[in-house]
Amino acid sequence: MTETIELKRVGDGNLRAQVYQQVRLTIQHGELAPGQKLVDVDIAARLGISRMPVRDALMQLVHEGYLVGTTRGFTLPTLTATDVADIFEVRRLLEPRAAAHAARTLDAAGLKTLAAALREAEAAAADGDADRFFQANSAFRNCWLGAVANERLSQTIARFVDHVLVVRLRTLSHQPTQAVIVAGMRAIYEAFVKRDAVAAYDRMTHFIQNAEERFMKLSPPFQNSDGEGKSMSRRGKS
Amino acid sequence: MTETIELKRVGDGNLRAQVYQQVRLTIQHGELAPGQKLVDVDIAARLGISRMPVRDALMQLVHEGYLVGTTRGFTLPTLTATDVADIFEVRRLLEPRAAAHAARTLDAAGLKTLAAALREAEAAAADGDADRFFQANSAFRNCWLGAVANERLSQTIARFVDHVLVVRLRTLSHQPTQAVIVAGMRAIYEAFVKRDAVAAYDRMTHFIQNAEERFMKLSPPFQNSDGEGKSMSRRGKS
DNA sequence: CGAGCTCAAACAGTATACATTATAGACTTG
DNA sequence: CAAGTCTATAATGTATACTGTTTGAGCTCG
Numbered sequence: 001m002t003e004t005i006e007l008k009r010v011g012d013g014n015l016r017a018q019v020y021q022q023v024r025l026t027i028q029h030g031e032l033a034p035g036q037k038l039v040d041v042d043i044a045a046r047l048g049i050s051r052m053p054v055r056d057a058l059m060q061l062v063h064e065g066y067l068v069g070t071t072r073g074f075t076l077p078t079l080t081a082t083d084v085a086d087i088f089e090v091r092r093l094l095e096p097r098a099a100a101h102a103a104r105t106l107d108a109a110g111l112k113t114l115a116a117a118l119r120e121a122e123a124a125a126a127d128g129d130a131d132r133f134f135q136a137n138s139a140f141r142n143c144w145l146g147a148v149a150n151e152r153l154s155q156t157i158a159r160f161v162d163h164v165l166v167v168r169l170r171t172l173s174h175q176p177t178q179a180v181i182v183a184g185m186r187a188i189y190e191a192f193v194k195r196d197a198v199a200a201y202d203r204m205t206h207f208i209q210n211a212e213e214r215f216m217k218l219s220p221p222f223q224n225s226d227g228e229g230k231s232m233s234r235r236g237k238s
Numbered sequence: 239m240t241e242t243i244e245l246k247r248v249g250d251g252n253l254r255a256q257v258y259q260q261v262r263l264t265i266q267h268g269e270l271a272p273g274q275k276l277v278d279v280d281i282a283a284r285l286g287i288s289r290m291p292v293r294d295a296l297m298q299l300v301h302e303g304y305l306v307g308t309t310r311g312f313t314l315p316t317l318t319a320t321d322v323a324d325i326f327e328v329r330r331l332l333e334p335r336a337a338a339h340a341a342r343t344l345d346a347a348g349l350k351t352l353a354a355a356l357r358e359a360e361a362a363a364a365d366g367d368a369d370r371f372f373q374a375n376s377a378f379r380n381c382w383l384g385a386v387a388n389e390r391l392s393q394t395i396a397r398f399v400d401h402v403l404v405v406r407l408r409t410l411s412h413q414p415t416q417a418v419i420v421a422g423m424r425a426i427y428e429a430f431v432k433r434d435a436v437a438a439y440d441r442m443t444h445f446i447q448n449a450e451e452r453f454m455k456l457s458p459p460f461q462n463s464d465g466e467g468k469s470m471s472r473r474g475k476s
Numbered sequence: 477c478g479a480g481c482t483c484a485a486a487c488a489g490t491a492t493a494c495a496t497t498a499t500a501g502a503c504t505t506g
Numbered sequence: 507c508a509a510g511t512c513t514a515t516a517a518t519g520t521a522t523a524c525t526g527t528t529t530g531a532g533c534t535c536g
Binding site for chain 3: 507508509510511512513514515516517518519520521522523524525526527528529530531532533534535536
């Protein structure tokens with residue numbers, strides 16, 4: 001409960017949105033211990049605002065699956081192997097189609113951004129810089145996902161990606177995995193360049209399958225799916 | 239703003255969950271005019287509670303897409319043709335797979351419930367009772383959706399179904415459409431009985447395509463997708 | 477008579493205070 | 507010594523009050 005979380009106010013709009021952004025970025029950057037408690041009054045004091053906007057933001061994050069809210073504070077969810085498998089199943093269903101969309105709608109500027117992200121990922125992989133690699137990876141996906149015409153589709157995907165993202169830093173630190181991912185990104189990028197929707201679909205399918213295999217293989221702590229500790233018990237749902 | 243909304247307290251847990259349930263049920267039953275404003279302090283007064291739980295519930299509903307929150311109250315979203323098409327695209331991607339899951343996991347009790355819902359739908363279609371038909375339809379889907387092992391998948395589907403549901407009453411009132419839907423339900427049900435995952439997948443695909451065609455055909459007011467009034471502009475997002 | 481401006485009302489955002497609940501730790505008893 | 511219970515504390519849930527902003531209506535001026 002020391003100064004591990006560093007939140008600063010950003011001029012965006014209402015306080016809730018600001019807090020939401022800050023906390024989500026904190027989570028996405030992995031700057032949060034797996035069992036760390038997020039207490040609204042605590043964050044509120046640190047930001048110099050009242051509990052309510054913080055509480056609203058945290059509840060929104062809970063609802064989106066970024067956090068779990070117990071009666072005793074908000075913490076990161078600890079996904080079981082089943083959870084991860086479920087998320088990947090949904091991603092397998094959605095992302096290939098979305099990639100096919102993007103292959104048709106990406107413009108020159110988008111392709112340029114993708115190329116830059118790809119180069120960055122390659123450089124980071126060469127250096128073994130997991131954090132940079134992670135950032136490049138996110139930039140790559142955010143770019144093509146932003147070109148998808150169907151916003152509900154892209155938003156749903158983004159959410160599920162973020163859910164596994166919490167524990168993804170581990171996978172992305174693994175050198176051979178980085179190589180595989182870069183290869184997959186390049187394949188997808190080339191399909192985008194050729195505006196080949198079918199190729200984009202197929203390569204995205206392959207990419208996700210690879211990612212899931214790698215993830216499962218590299219995560220021995222997830223093997224103990226004792227079935228009892230389904231940690232995603234949400235609060236506030238029906 | 240008269241007594242059109244009838245909310246009663248249900249002993250569930252915290253107030254926010256209760257209000258959330260009540261309002262969502264109200265929406266799902268179509269007991270809400272398209273442009274009607276939902277004001278937190280109003281509902282709070284009617285329920286005899288304070289604004290905060292109501293506000294939380296409404297914001298949750300906004301976030302889930304059931305409502306849109308303007309700077310001037312919460313109202314129902316008015317979906318454009320593009321919105322509906324987007325939702326159906328996601329449903330096409332998810333529901334066949336989910337049906338295949340259900341074909342394997344549905345137990346005898348579930349099949350019995352499905353059979354009852356199917357009979358109910360047939361009876362309602364024969365009587366031309368749109369409301370009963372609607373209820374039977376929902377019961378049918380909720381049943382097989384509940385048997386899907388992947389909870390994230392089923393929850394995502396349920397959400398998107400609910401989104402089009404707001405304007406679905408129109409479609410379900412149409413007699414020929416009711417016949418088509420009943421036929422589709424029966425086909426899917428039989429696939430479930432045979433535990434034929436492939437057939438369930440294919441028939442669900444066909445079912446959704448039919449539903450979308452019918453929906454688009456029966457909705458002349460949605461044809462004017464002037465592109466300007468994208469009504470799903472949410473508040474509170476980034 | 478019409479257009480623009482001002483004022484008021486309504487509603488969401490925010491803050492603070494109070495109630496409730498669950499958990500952890502300590503103490504007591506078997 | 508161990509197990510169960512009780513209490514204290516910490517964190518969420520709820521309520522009320524206040525503030526700021528937006529919208530709509532009415533009035534005034536051109």
